[in-house]
Amino acid sequence: MVYKNIIFDFGGVLVDWNPRHLYKDHFKDPEEMEWFLKNICTDEWNIEQDRGRPLSEATMGLQREFPGHSDMIALFYGQWEVMLKGDIPETVALLYKLKEKKYPLYGLTNWSAETIDIAYRRFPFFKVFDGIVVSGTEKLIKPDPGIYQLLLDRYHLKAEESIFIDDNIHNVNAAREMGFYAIHFQNPAQLEAALSEVIPA
Numbered sequence: 001m002v003y004k005n006i007i008f009d010f011g012g013v014l015v016d017w018n019p020r021h022l023y024k025d026h027f028k029d030p031e032e033m034e035w036f037l038k039n040i041c042t043d044e045w046n047i048e049q050d051r052g053r054p055l056s057e058a059t060m061g062l063q064r065e066f067p068g069h070s071d072m073i074a075l076f077y078g079q080w081e082v083m084l085k086g087d088i089p090e091t092v093a094l095l096y097k098l099k100e101k102k103y104p105l106y107g108l109t110n111w112s113a114e115t116i117d118i119a120y121r122r123f124p125f126f127k128v129f130d131g132i133v134v135s136g137t138e139k140l141i142k143p144d145p146g147i148y149q150l151l152l153d154r155y156h157l158k159a160e161e162s163i164f165i166d167d168n169i170h171n172v173n174a175a176r177e178m179g180f181y182a183i184h185f186q187n188p189a190q191l192e193a194a195l196s197e198v199i200p201a
Helices: 030-039 043-050 055-065 067-078 089-100 116-122 124-128 145-155 169-177 188-196
Strands: 005-008 015-017 084-087 105-109 131-134 162-166 181-184
Touching (some): 055 067, 084 089, 089 124, 105 145, 131 145, 145 169, 162 169
Parallel strands (some): 005 105, 005 162, 105 131
Antiparallel strands (some): 015 084
16 A cells, blocks of 8 residues: 555644643642642543633633632643643654655644644644644544544545554554554654655655
């Protein structure tokens, strides 16, 4: 199979986003921070913003539920940009190499529509993409097959001609079921090696 298109997830693949980058400076005890992220500002809560729930609604709802943690909850989106520590240089370098080889590049990300512009402003590599689908804008999130199909339809792509890269195995498995060649990202060197097996050097 000749692969024509390469599709990247963003968080954990091209950018280093982690709530701990923010909260480590606000909790004296790392165990307290981990408890907070596991029980208050959870991944499950955050993913609903990636699905399109307004940040203000999410924040106020959680503050009503946990009034004793109101200030810490407010930090999550009040200082959200601190969580976006930087890019992942080796993966970004690989992205540019693929662009130089004339591969069409696309993004498919679970990300809030209200914060994605912060990333666009901070990281110039986003300009190399030929198209991007953001879950919070579409009100769909991976691994829902609908968001993969939306990407294919919008940019007139075929799954069997496309390589999909994501650090979440559930998203990878969903892509495989739809016919993509999907790579479970673990680190930049592993990704480069995996790509070298299926595309020309």
